[in-house]
Amino acid sequence: MADDGTITGWVLEAPRLVAGQSVLTLALPAGLPNARVAGRYFLARCGATSAAERAEQWETYLRRPLFAVGRGPLHPDAAREFGAHECWQMAAPLTGDPGYGWLRGLAPGAAVNLIGPLGNGFYLAPTTRNLLVVADAARLAPLLALFDAMLDRGGHVTLALAGGAVDAAQLPVAVEVQPLPAGESWLAALAAPLRWADQLCLALPAATYPALADAIRGQRLRLESGFALALVEADLACGYGACLACVVPLGNGGLTRACVHGPVIDLLELVSI
Secondary structure, eight states: OOTTSOEEEEEEEEEEEETTEEEEEEEEETTOOOTTOTTOEEEEOOSOOSHHHHHHOOSSOSOEEEEEEEEEOOOHHHHHHHOSEEEEEEEEEOSSOHHHHHHHTOOTTOEEEEEEEESBOOOOOTTOOEEEEEEEGGGOGGGTHHHHHHHTTTOEEEEEEESSOOOGGGSOTTOEEEEOOSGGGHHHHTHHHHHHOSEEEEEOOGGGHHHHHHHHHHHHSSOOTTTEEEEOOOOOOSSSSSSOTTEEEOTTSOEEEHHHHOBEEEHHHHSOO
């Protein structure tokens, strides 16, 4: 870790396309907080690799959030080069944003300056054995780490996928994929999964939250705290709640800062009771 509290990641390979986003594979120092990886994020400094460049080059001013997709040990060849590091995978949206474009263009061996991991990720209760993941294809990547976390404990994962398709080869074989129909009928298709699920993790537009909460109440009589967790969309600019760019509304009329109190927030807090 640098004197300014940032960390240096090293690009291990060219980015690959996973679930509609570009996934970067980085070597990061071992010992970083690694609990609840899904839903947590790093802030990457773009347009500069060295400390001297970071002090002078500000064409890309704000850091860009990269959501953690997974982590694990380095390949033996990389371990010999980087020593006490771990392999982290992070998702970068495929947009025309110059910061993300710069990140996607980094060659293996390039350095990336990062802050993180930040935020609160998805929490899987110890009793959860049947996990329902509801997401559209464009928002799925930050939830991918949930699959291995659930399967590693011997659980079952069903992905209810809206708004497009995902290459099944990019998902664990044991994950059951159920495409959701377009239009309002997608809620009806969730009726049976909502009844048997122990927990629901979702990444959908905020406009869908009230209807989904009503569907949960319709199938389970009530929406309980901890049952449904949502990855909210917010501008994650500073990572510490100081700039207030990440403020999102709550169901009780209040506001919260998604970068520190989220970006994973209980659906019960996001909708009116």
